[in-house]
Amino acid sequence: MMQLHKPNSIAALVVKRIGLGVVTLLVISLLIFAGVEALPGDLAQAVLGHSATPETVAAFRKELKLDLPAHERYVAWLGAFVKGDFGNSLANRRPVAELIGWRFANTIFLAAATALIAVPVAVVLGILAALYRNTLFDRLISMATLSTISFPEFFVAYILIALLSVQMAVFPSIANVNAQMNLWQKFYAIFLPCLTLALVVIAHMMRQTRAAIINILSSPFIEMANLKGLRRLRVVVQHAFPNALSPVINVIALNLAYLVVGVVIVEVVFVYPGLGQLLVDSVSKRDIPVVQASGLIFAATYVLLNLLADVLSIVSNPRLRNPR
């Protein structure tokens, strides 16, 4: 443990950051659990209604383990959660894991497809905009991205539906995927939600990439390289790029984290059978076990991607990698 405390040691920084991430996840799970505890009145009574007999209430309490003390239930709940047992849905009595599994896969599919398109486009556009900054090209891109950032996801989504699905009738306005479809059919079905998300994410990512690159291009060592008379390509590839890697990787990971949460609204617009849709439905039905499980999965994915962003930016930072 001693050498971990050496200043500038990458391992120490990474271990510290991962520790913080684990603590965050634990606190979040505790908050989610405590939230249900704070529910006014008795959960069993609230769910079963006034006509329930004392026996049914008692049976229900036993099923949800409401008769045990809170800390025991928390440990049991968390232990079961880690093993993939999320309890039963209150609405239709089916296991939550069964409801969530394939929907989460769908959400990941949508997010991954979007990332596949958005990341290369955004990074290339961002670098180009930074290299040719204050030209017409840069201004046009800046204006376009500022407007897509400003529009709420559902506005972009409905405009795309109005254009591509109603006016031109080329893509379906309801993104329905099922197990019988092949990959190509799935891509066709999710084209509009994917495009909506990609537009929003590209705008964010591109602006941050541009800012990161400009920040590096204005630093003294780049000026030095320019004054030495190095060719522009060499300055960009050998001097700017290694230093830009860390902020750009950070930008990408942060936007992927945003993407995982941003899908909620887009899934609702396109009636896409994903986890976000399920979460929103369950909130209005007050189906607490489903809300707990899907919320915790969303939060865990978000925290893990943020963690990944920080770890990667520590590892890819040349100053930290080569300590003096």
Place this chain on the structure above:
Amino acid sequence: MTAAFKLLRSAPFSARLGTGMVLITLLAALLTPVIAPYGETEVVGDVWLEAGRQHLVGTDNLGRDMFSRLLYGARNTIAIAFAITALSFVVGVMWGFLAAVVGGWMDQLLSRCVDILMAFPTLIFALMVLSVVGTSIPALVVVIALLDSTRVFRLSRAVAMDIEVLEFVEAARLRGEGLWWLMRHEVLPNAMPPLVAEFGLRFCFVFLFIAALSFLGLGIQPPMADWGSMVRENAGAITFGIYTPLWPAAAIAFLTVGVNLIVDWFLHLASGLED
């Protein structure tokens, strides 16, 4: 006030445009009872009528005048967003000042709590809490205000940290003034300018957050008008080639563009770049 005007005069065109867009929205909300041609929930004609002289942007899914509902929607949401922002500032500024003035373990404790809350996606958090407490307006106000106060905490703590080390605070301390006096009479008056600017921005973000929640059906409940829920209620029309739901969505976009233009200028000012 004059300082604000001077600052605005020096602003680039985009920032002035943004300010104008936000002011128009506020003005429309304030004057709603005067300019709205029909009532908020008054059924005035057929469902999804085309835009025309009678109805500026048509009617909605129940035959209510869309233009009037847009105005009332702005008014309702602005009132609620204002209550939320005010509450979030009271909570955030209080804890933020406390962390800065007391320092030490108090600062550590509060800052780590806020770090953890901010590591959690706001929308998901709000959805989970609302599923437990229900979607009444008081619940909405408290939940969003508490979530939002984490960001206010960060700012007010940072601002108070800078003020707390100045001589007059030291003098007041030596005079034996209590904690409340230090926060209220020494720190607060000097922290006002950045806090007021932040209030404006947070207000707009809260407005948009409510619209997003209402769009998901978990914010302001019908028949109360709100831009987000108006998009939701009329969304079905779009597959028939009727573009009514785009109006409230466009209204939201209008306000967001305005806010982002101002934020962009603020960021530019803060970064101190020349070009």
